[in-house]
Amino acid sequence: MNVQAYVMFNGRTEEAIEFYKKAVGAEVTALMRFRDAPEAPPPGMVPENWGDKVMHSSFKIGDAEVMASDGCQSDAEGFKGISLALSVKSPDEAERVFNALAEGGEVTMPLAKTFFSSNFGTLADRFGVSWMVVTHD
Structure with missing residues (x-):
């Protein structure tokens, strides 16, 4: 599956x-x-x-x-209740992709050290897609 x-x-x-x-x-x-x-x-x-x-x-x-x-309608509401999780191998890569995805979007949690990762952050990109970026190091 x-x-x-x-x-x-x-x-x-x-x-x-x-x-x-x-x-x-x-x-x-x-x-x-x-x-x-x-x-x-x-x-x-x-x-x-x-x-x-x-x-x-x-x-x-x-x-x-x-x-x-593109779907079958152009007036649907934005994304809600789901995020795409992007796992990367290094803090440098996390910063690069986080900043690229955030361009024209909205950062909801800046990249920061957490108890589970050296870098974790969340954002909604310019299309309204919610992303979580996490470093697995």
């Missing part, structure tokens, strides 16, 4: 992927646009002008695969 995160970006998936490529070295493994679907979605499920939007994508961050889509 395997559980993977599937993140809905409500029309901003391509922008998010480009951001994650730069911030954490994401590598795209698949990308399909709504216009490429073999059958049209049911009426009203996808806005008419969404042919170029991302129907499905996947990308790797380290050994983990994250899937993403």
Whole structure:
């Protein structure tokens, strides 16, 4: 069994992927646009002008695969109740990825030494995705 995160970006998936490529070295493994679907979605499920939007994508961050889509609506509420946990090997790497992900976002707990890690911090990136960065040293 395997559980993977599937993140809905409500029309901003391509922008998010480009951001994650730069911030954490994401590598795209698949990308399909709504216009490429073999059958049209049911009426009203996808806005008419969404042919170029991302129907499905996947990308790797380290050994983990994250899937993403623009979803079927552009007005959904932001992310709540879930965080992506990014484990890194060194304090320097933690600082680098934390600062990159925080660009245009909001830091909710700055990177700091905790009883369980030499560096731990939390943030919401510019897309509203909640992240926890933790150093395992």
